[in-house]
Amino acid sequence: MPSLTRTQRQRGVRLSLYALFVLLVGGLVLVADREAIASNFFMREGFTENWQDFVTVGARNTVLYTLISFVGGFVLALVLVLMKLAPIAPFRWMATAYIELFRGLPALVVILFMAFGVPIAFGWRPPGGTIGAGLVALMLVAGAYMAETLRAGIEAVPKGQTEAARSLGMNGPWTMATVVMPQALRIVVPPLTNELVILIKDTSLLFVVGMAVNEKELTTMARDFMTSGPSTGTATSLVFACLLYLAITLPLTQLVAWLERRQKRSR
Known part of the structure; x- marks a missing residue:
């Protein structure tokens, strides 16, 4: 009997795994209480009765909170990365300390601190009440992560680009703004899109600060519908929220995969 080639063995392993997966799914379907x-x-x-609130209020607020947090975090990240790459040592120390601090803290702790700790300690509340405080917290955390992403992108730009720009008489800030940063942004688009997906899910943490009816995001709305409404006492509202989260995040994750494949081909 002739021996199997490596390709045939790999195909056989894949078919066996597919068959095992089908058997497991079929077994779960048979034993489940449908x-x-x-x-x-x-x-x-x-x-049927909750979809309008979920879409027009919950999903809308989730997307809105994500965009606000992402834009604010990105602006903060630009400032931080320029400070970290600056020739002035105190600027580098402050940026590094900030990034390490907020990358090491859970987002939930930062949200609680901004919503309740800061007003108690300093008598100041961010604009927008507790929701505004929660969004500021998400910006602070997202800015720390995006700053490191931008730094990696800037360092990935060949140094010859900077040297060529300086040889043409361009100063440091102008070289960074017109030569280095545009190339770095193209490099970091996939990880920045991943950060956007993470922020979409992190908006669910805002439920801890309390919300008015028209401020609720998907998770808060699903939790409230579990205790009131036509599906009280069931997890139907959570399933609905999960489907809407997937409807928002799956296109973004596919976009990230496509961008990564495109970058590999360009290299």
Whole structure:
């Protein structure tokens, strides 16, 4: 009997794994209580009567909070990365300390600190009340992560680009703004898009600060519908929120994958 080639063995392993996956899924379908799943996770009234609030309030606020946090965090990240790359040592120390601090703290702790700790300690509350404080906290955390992403992108730009610009008489700031930064931004588009996806999910942490009815994001709305409304006592509202999160994040994750493939081909 002739021996199998390496390609044939790999194909056989893949087919075996596919068959095992199908068997596992089929077994779960057979043993599952479909009636209990339908009544607890897919209650019709929970979808038909709540969809408008979920889409026009919950999903809208989730996207709005994400965009505000991302734009604010990106501006902060630009300032931080320029400070970290500056020739002035105190600027580098301050930027490094900030980045390490906010990368090491959980986003939830920063949100609570900004919403409740800062007003108590300093008698000052960010614009927008507790929601505004939560968004500022997300900006602070996102800015720290995006600053490191931007730094990696700037350092990935060949040094010959900077040397060529300086040889043409361009000063340091102008070289950074017109030569280095545009190339760095193209490099870091995929990781920055990943940060955007993370921010979409981190907006769910804002439920801890309390919200008015028209300020609720998807997670808060789903939690409230679990205790009131047509699907009270079931997880239908959570399933609805999960589907909307996926509808927002999956296109972005596919965009990241496409951008990464495009960058590999360009290299």
